[in-house]
Every structure is written in structure tokens, then in C-alpha cells.
């Protein structure tokens with residue numbers, strides 16, 4: 263990894279040359295004793311080929327679509343120059359008062375219609391939950407190179423999100439700031455989360471949650487725990503109580519889940535990823551029926567929205583322990599292959615002079631279609647806040 267003074271210029275150059283790259287900052291890269299400021303990393307691919315993930319034993323950065331039937335893209339580690347930089351720490355400062363009222367009646371009506379169809383299908387007993395989404399197209403009059411400026415803004419605005427910019431000449435340019443981790447695996451330890459339920463952040467995280475949100479989030483937790491247990495390759499699956507977490511101008515309910523793999527990580531990774539993906543936080547329950555409903559009824563193609571992205575089997579150096587009693591640890595640094603994947607939410611694609619935003623929400627039997635529409639508007643703020651000059 264090369265520490266780069268001209269990190270953002272290098273992203274510009276890569277974009278101008280039409281070469282694939284990704285740049286990102288993980289949410290946990292907060293100031294620590296060893297690391298003064300959050301680190302932003304990039305993989306700059308040296309050729310313009312479209313590499314695909316095959317069995318998830320590859321190393322690199324994966325960008326996978328919602329639909330498993332479509333291919334996941336890899337920026338391979340061995341084809342990339344990896345650079346990084348440090349940024350001044352910032353705070354979560356998205357301001358909900360900057361709401362941009364874009365009332366597109368037609369978009370509203372068709373989303374409400376879709377949600378009502380979802381509610382009716384749930385009430386008929388065919389589904390328990392379904393996550394329904396839409397696009398919103400916004401003018402982005404600037405050039406593609408200004409995408410790097412947008413990335414900079416996202417970094418400054420959302421300190422606790424996984425913030426990224428991803429480009430491939432054959433696929434396009436995506437940016438996002440997602441609050442949802444799909445999976446972290448290091449050695450035999452894994453972590454995931456159940457994230458669902460949304461309300462606007464209004465100055466405090468000390469809030470109460472309605473029954474609809476609590477039930478919606480519990481469904482996700484129960485389903486993830488159940489799927490992991492069915493795998494029978496884990497030990498000691500533990501989970502936290504649900505708690506409130508902030509994502510920009512929104513709050514969500516979150517449960518942290520972790521455990522230990524009994525089997526070799528390399529062989530188990532693909533199965534583990536597709537046991538979790540698509541989670542009921544972006545698809546629904548039962549999984550197959552919800553996916554089927556989404557593919558048949560959403561009036562657009564999700565492509566990479568609600569897919570997953572992140573580091574796949576990337577070697578991470580762990581420096582010696584600060585524990586003075588542990589002489590062996592002090593002498594050696596160990597290199598461990600780590601996977602850290604996130605769900606592609608609060609994201610947008612830049613196409614020509616347009617920004618295409620993707621937003622959705624979990625529908626249960628107690629949903630109110632008008633409120634679900636408002637929730638997608640609130641979620642769209644995450645990206646709109648950086649698009650506004």
C-alpha cells in the first residue's frame with residue numbers, strides 16, 4: 263500500500279484514462295492511538311478488462327448486483343496499484359433541514375401503488391415482508407470528473423458509513439454511503455448485522471420505536487440467526503440487543519451478530535455470503551418469494567443497488583501486540599486475509615448529466631403506503647445532500 267499525497271488527483275487521472283478503480287473508507291477507521299486519522303484506500307486497476315468473481319477465493323474488491331443470477335465484478339488485487347491517504351476526521355453532519363422538496367406526482371403514485379400491492383400480498387399470506395424500492399433521477403450538470411468531488415463530499419458528510427466511489431468503463435460510475443455491513447470475516451471470526459426500521463434523526467438518538475419498525479427489524483434478526491444456524495458451520499453465534507444507530511439524517515434499529523466458523527474460511531466464504539445475501543433488510547421473507555415479487559413488480563432493474571461490495575480476501579497486516587508480556591507477538595507482524603462486505607444502499611449511479619438515486623424500504627402487514635413513500639424521500643436525502651451545491 264502506497265501512502266499518496268495526490269490521492270484524489272490519481273482518481274481523476276484513472277477516470278480520464280477510462281480505467282477501473284474503487285476508492286473507499288470503511289466505517290471503523292476512526293482515530294486510534296496508532297492511526298491518527300481515518301484512512302481512505304483505492305485500488306487502481308492497470309487494465310480495462312472486466313473481471314468477474316468466480317468462487318469467492320479471489321482477492322480484490324468485489325462489486326456484486328442484487329440478483330445473484332447476474333455476475334459480480336472484481337477489481338483483482340494482483341492487477342491493481344493500491345494507494346491510501348488520511349483525511350481529517352469529520353463528523354456526521356448531514357442536516358435534515360436541507361430537505362429538497364421534489365414532488366414528482368407520477369413517481370409518488372407509482373411507488374404508492376407498488377407498496378399497496380406489496381401490503382395486499384403480505385395480508386393474503388404469501389409474504390411476511392418485502393423491501394420495495396424505486397429510482398429518483400436528479401440533474402447532475404457537472405462532468406464525470408466532478409464525481410471525485412462528490413466522493414470527497416460524501417467522506418466529509420458521513421463519518422460512520424462505508425463511503426465509496428466505484429468505476430468501470432463497461433459498467434459505469436457508482437457512489438454511496440451505506441450504513442449496512444453484510445459480512446466481516448477475519449481468521450475464523452465473522453460479524454454481520456440486522457439493520458431495519460427507519461425514522462428521521464431530529465437531534466437525538468434517544469428515541470422510541472413504533473411496533474411496525476420493531477417487528478420489521480426483529481424479522482430480519484430472527485431470519486439471519488436462523489439462516490446461520492442452518493448452515494451448521496458456526497460455533498457460538500451471539501447477538502446484541504437491538505439499539506438505535508445513526509446514518510446521516512436517519513436513525514435505524516440495529517442488532518450486531520457474531521460467531522466463529524468451525525470450517526476452513528476459504529471453503530466456507532461463498533456459502534456464507536449467499537446465506538446472508540439478499541438479507542430480509544433489502545429483499546424480504548420468505549427470501550425466494552420476496553425476490554420473485556421484487557423482480558416482477560418493481561418497474562426498473564436494481565442492478566447494483568442492494569447488492570454488496572467491499573474487500574474480498576485482502577491481506578491485512580496485524581502489527582505486534584502492545585501486551586508487554588507477549589514477547590512473541592511483539593516480534594512479528596502477521597498477515598491475515600480479511601473480507602469486509604457492505605450492502606449497497608444510499609447509493610447513486612452517474613449517467614451522463616444525471617444522477618440516478620436508488621431508495622427502498624421494508625414493507626410489512628402494518629405498513630402505510632404514504633409513510634413508506636415519505637421514508638424513501640428521507641432516505642434519498644443521503645445522496646441529495648451532496649448533490650446540492
Ligand SMILES: C=C(O[C@H]1C=CC=C(C(=O)O)[C@@H]1O)C(=O)O
Nearest residue numbers: 458459460543607621622623624
Ligand atoms: C432498503 C433500504 O434500507 C434498508 C436498510 C435499513 C432500513 C430499512 C428500512 O427501514 O426499510 C431498509 O431495510 C434503502 O436504504 O434503500
